Amino acid sequence: MRTIFRNAHVCDPSQGIDKIADVVVDEVKVLAITEDSTPYDVGSCEVIDCSGLVLTPGLIDLHVHLREPGYEYKEDVASGTAAAVAGGFSAVCCMPNTDPPLDEPSVIRGLLKRVEEVGVARVYPVAAITKGLQPEGLTEMAALKEAGAVAVTDDAYPLQSAEVLRRGMEYAAQLGLTVMTHCEDKSLTRDACMNEGLTATIMGLRGMPSVAEEVQVARNCLMSLYTGCRLHILHVSTAGAVRIIRWAKEKGAPVTAETCPHYFALTDEACMGYNTSAKMNPPLRTQQDCDAIIEGLLDGTIDAIATDHAPHASHEKAQEFALAPFGIVGLETAFAVSYTELVSTGKMSLSALVDKMSCQPAKVLALPGGTLRPGSPADISLFDPNRKWTVRAGEFRSKSRNTPFEGWELRGKPVLTMVGGRAVYRHGM
C-alpha cells in the first residue's frame, strides 16, 4: 500500500532538503518528495497529515545490545526492536557480546531468523573480531560476513594486544569490513567503576582515567593508518579522544567515530548518590568533555550519535555501585535528549542532528537507508518537535529500566516510525 505524508517538514541532509513537502512511499521504497502529491493519491492509499511534524529518513543506531541470544531477561529481539522504533530508529546494529557470542555464522543466522519472526526494525549484526571475544584467535570473518555481519568489533572486551588488533584489522580490511573498537586500556581501569576525578574521590570509588580511553583511541587510529583498515571508534567520551580522532582524520586515516547522548548531556556528577543508572563504560566524564564532544559533533570529527543501548534487569542495577553492571538503555530517549540538548539550545541545527542519527550512521557501515532519495528503502521517522514529554522508564518498550534520564522533561517525540513501508510504531497518529 502507498502512504502519503502530506505537508511535512522534510529534513533529509543526504540531499540537502529542509523544507515543507509531501513524501510518497510504497511498501518498499521512497517514490517521491514533492510539492504536490495529489497525482499519487490514487487507489489504496493512506494519507497522513504531517502539519507541524518533522519527517526524516529512519534513524539508524550503530550501537545496540539486543541481548539475544542468552540474556533474554534483559532484552530480546522483539522488545529491543520495539524500543528502537518507539525511539524513531528504523534500523539498529547489534553487538556480539551475547551468549553464545556472535562469533559464528550459525549464531548470526539464528539471530537474523529471530529478527524475521519477531523484529519490527531492521537489525544488522556486528560480529566478534575474535572467537568468544577472547584475546586470541580471529573469527571466520568471511563466513560471518556472508551470514550477514556488517562489521566486526571487540565491544565490551577491548583488545589489549596490539598484535591481535593489527591482524584483525588486516584480515577485516581485505574483506571490506569495518572494525569497531571499544577503546580502553584495561591495565588502567582495574576494578574501576566510574570516571576518575573529583566525584569518584568524594564517593570513594575507583576511577577510570580518561587517559585509559585515549591511549587506545590513539593506538587504534595509528593502527588504522598503518593497516589501511576502516576503523570506527565506539562511544567517544573524552575531550582527548576527540582531539586524537581529529588528528587522525587530518592525517587521512579511514576513521569514523560515534558518541552517545549521555556523553554530552550528563557529567560524572550524575553518579552521586551511587546512582547505578548513571554507570556505564566508558563512564560519564566532566563538563569540559561534554563541551569537546559537542564541538567534535559540530566540526565532523564525530560522525554519528549512537545509543550503546545496554539493558540490565532492575535487580542487577539494585546493587552496590561497584558491583552493578555497566550500561544504560537509550533507544527510547536518544532522539529527544539530543534534540533537547543540542537543537533546542541552538547549538546544532535540526538537519545536522538528523545527519548524525541517520545519514552518517548509514555511511559509516554502508548500510541501506539514511536518505529519502527516490528508490531508497521506505524507512521513515516522524517527530513532533514541539511535544514536551517526561521520561518514565516504566513506560518503555524495552524490558529494562536503567535510564539516567528518568523524570527529565524533554522536547521532541517520535510519533511514527515506518520500516519498509510499514508503520511499525504510532503514537497518537
Added chain:
Amino acid sequence: MLTDLITLRETEPEDIRLLLDTAQSFKEILERPVKKVPTLRGRQVVTLFYEASTRTRVSFENAAKIMSADTTSVAAASSSVQKGESLLDTARNLRAMRIDCLVMRHPQSGAAHLVAQALDIPVVNAGDGMHEHPTQALLDMLTIRQHKGRLEGLTVAIVGDITHSRVARSNLWGLTKMGAKVRFVAPATLLPRDVHRLPVEVYTDLRKGIEGADVVMALRLQQERMERGLLPSLREYSQRWGVNAKALEVTKPDCIVMHPGPMNRGVEIADDVADSGRSVILEQVTNGVAIRMAVLYHLLGGEASA
C-alpha cells in the same frame, strides 16, 4: 534531625556538634562501676559486618548494651550472604524481623547509602569501602576537642594512604565543618585524583605537611598497596612517611598523635610515638564507645538534649 548516619559530608554542623556534646556527657557513664542506663530498653540493634572488625564492632555493641538495647550481630561469613543473597534482600529480611536500627560495615563504597534508602529504620554506616566512616571521625573529633578544648582553628595533618581511606574522607568533612584546617600528607600514588579540589592542603613531603600541626593522624598502610605497585617498599614508606619522634619535631610542641587502628608499628607509626605521652590512641577507643552511644541515642528517638 538525624534519621541515618551515612556520611559526615551530608551531616549538618549542628548535628555534629550535638553528637559530640552528647558523647561528652555520656562519657561519665563509662566510668561507673555499673555501666547500664535504661535509655534504649526494648530496642533491637543489629550489627551487620561484611568486613573484619574488632574495635568498631565491639564498640557499637557495647554502646548499645550500656544503653540497654538488645543487640544481634551478623557476620557475612556465616550468613545467607554466602548463599548469594543480595545486600538489599539481607537488609530487608532483617527489617522484617522488626529490628529498630541497623549498623553496617561493608567493603563497597555506597553500601550503607543503598540500604538506608531501602529501609525505614535508622542505618548507621560503620565504614563503607573507601567512602566514609563517620563514627570514627566523630570519635577523633571528640578526642581532639578534649585535648585542645576546641576544633576551630586547629591544623590536623592526616598522613598515609588517603586514596583508600574512609577515615580520611570522614575526618576531612567533619573537621572542616567544625572550623579546623585539614592537610593530607601522602606519597603521590596514594593521593586520589583531583584531591586538590577538596577543602584540604595536600603535601607529598611529611615534614612540610606536619609542620606546625596541632594534630597528626597516621593512617594504616596495607600490604596490598605494595602488591598493586603503588609503593616500592615498606622500608621506603616508613623512612619517608612514617610518623616518628624525629619527624614530630616540626609540629606544635603540644601536638597529639592519633591512629584509627589497627596499627602497623614500625611502618606508618613508630613505637617511640605510639607509646609516648603524645599518643591519644587508646583514648580514641574509649571515646568511640561514647560516640556510638550518642549516635544510637539520637537516631533511636532520643530527645534533643542529653
